[in-house]
Amino acid sequence: MTINTKNNxxxxxxxFVREMADITYHMxxxxxxxxxxxxxxxxxxxxxxxxxxxxxNVIRTIPLSFPVNELAGMYxxxxxxxxxxxxxxxxxESNIGVIRVSTSGESVEVLWGLSxxxxxxxxxxxxxxxxxxRLKVDKDHRIVMHTHSTxxxxxxxxxxxDERLFTRTLWEMCTECIVVFPDGVSVIPWMVxxxxxxxxxxxxxxxxxxxVIWPQHGIFGTGTTMDEAFGLIETVEKAAQIYMxxxxxxxxxxxxxxxxxxxxxxxxxxxxxxxxxxx
Ligand code: 13P
Ligand code: ZN
Numbered sequence: 001m002t003i004n005t006k007n008n009x010x011x012x013x014x015x016f017v018r019e020m021a022d023i024t025y026h027m028x029x030x031x032x033x034x035x036x037x038x039x040x041x042x043x044x045x046x047x048x049x050x051x052x053x054x055x056x057n058v059i060r061t062i063p064l065s066f067p068v069n070e071l072a073g074m075y076x077x078x079x080x081x082x083x084x085x086x087x088x089x090x091x092x093e094s095n096i097g098v099i100r101v102s103t104s105g106e107s108v109e110v111l112w113g114l115s116x117x118x119x120x121x122x123x124x125x126x127x128x129x130x131x132x133x134r135l136k137v138d139k140d141h142r143i144v145m146h147t148h149s150t151x152x153x154x155x156x157x158x159x160x161x162d163e164r165l166f167t168r169t170l171w172e173m174c175t176e177c178i179v180v181f182p183d184g185v186s187v188i189p190w191m192v193x194x195x196x197x198x199x200x201x202x203x204x205x206x207x208x209x210x211x212v213i214w215p216q217h218g219i220f221g222t223g224t225t226m227d228e229a230f231g232l233i234e235t236v237e238k239a240a241q242i243y244m245x246x247x248x249x250x251x252x253x254x255x256x257x258x259x260x261x262x263x264x265x266x267x268x269x270x271x272x273x274x275x276x277x278x279x
Contacts, residue, residue: 006054011092014052015076016044019226021097024085027147027230032237033085037201038147039121042226043131044075044098049111053098058109061102062119066196070135073092076101078127080118093116101128121146125199128222133206134222141222143229149217151240156215156249163187166213166273171261172255173239173246175263180235180272181270185211193217211236 020040027033027113049055055075076099079088083095097114101107108120121127127144134141167184171177185203191198195212202220203260205212212220212233219236223229257276264271 006052008054012089016042016048017092017096018192020077020079021089021092023145023226023230024079024088024096028085032147032149032218034148035085036082038085038145039079039081039123039127040143040145041076041078041121041124041127041131043142046075049075049098051113055100055111058100058111060114060117061107062099062110063107064124066125066128066130066199068101068107068132070132071101071128072103072105074101075099075111077113078120078124080114081120081122083118110182122194123199124213125194125196126202127199129199129203130206130212130220130222131201134210137207138224140224143223143226143228145221145223145233146218146224147221147233149233149237149240151244152213152219152237153216154244155240156213159243161187161189161215163213164275167272169238169243170236171260171271171275173242174235175255177235177239178260178263178271179267179269180213181232182264182271183209184272184275185212185236186212187208187215190215190217223240 013019020042024040027038032038077096078099078123079096088095093113094115097110097118097120099108099110099111099120102109107158123146130144159169163184163186166187170185186187186209188201188205202212206222219233221229221233261278262275
């Protein structure tokens with residue numbers, strides 16, 4: 001398949017399109033993204049977009065109900081609303097798109113993809129507001145990834161939703177967890193998805209966390225690269241899977257707080273305060 005690019009490059013030869021197609025297919029294969037479940041947004045450098053797309057040619061403008069002046073002029077590749085992760089790889093142009101936030105921050109301009117009048121994910125408010133907060137604490141931040149990772153979602157039915165208790169349990173499930181997310185995970189109350197309200201609550205948590213769990217729904221993970229954001233979610237999900245496997249069994253031994261403290265020291269990470277008890 002070819003796209004309208006300066007050099008008529010095939011869509012799948014555009015590096016950031018390829019990255020989106022590969023990861024969405026992989027996530028669907030994991031069973032996390034049933035139907036149209038999940039969405040991804042990825043900040044792109046203007047110079048990278050310019051290599052493949054005509055940034056002067058705005059195909060469509062879509063108004064936003066939540067102005068994002070902080071992101072004015074920035075470029076993103078995003079998944080489309082109602083689009084299936086499994087289909088991105090065979091038809092990227094219909095299922096994902098490259099957009100630019102207008103100079104006013106009140107709309108987005110479609111530059112490529114989202115064909116047949118498709119629109120960006122319904123969770124764009126949560127994505128954009130999360131990007132704004134993560135960029136404030138990490139200038140290299142690029143990715144926001146939302147998925148319905150099965151065991152994380154299951155765990156929100158049977159575990160206390162206090163984020164400190166939730167983090168502590170996840171850290172206890174696999175030795176490497178505290179090294180991968182020493183900042184812990186955050187949890188918001190159940191809310192109607194797709195709204196600016198859930199976007200604001202998610203973004204508040206993003207000031208201090210890279211992971212936000214939506215009870216009975218899924219997870220938001222962020223990172224500087226696709227691998228980093230995915231790896232973070234994958235590690236939380238693995239810990240949640242172990243939890244779901246052992247939850248109804250007699251626990252004969254566990255990783256102690258002291259061992260978690262030793263782990264953090266050995267790997268040079270600082271666990272978020274108030275979770276571990278030093279003996
Ligand atoms: P979209 O298809 O609009 O991205 O919605 C999927 C989803 O997971 C909503 O939370
Ligand atoms: Zn969702």
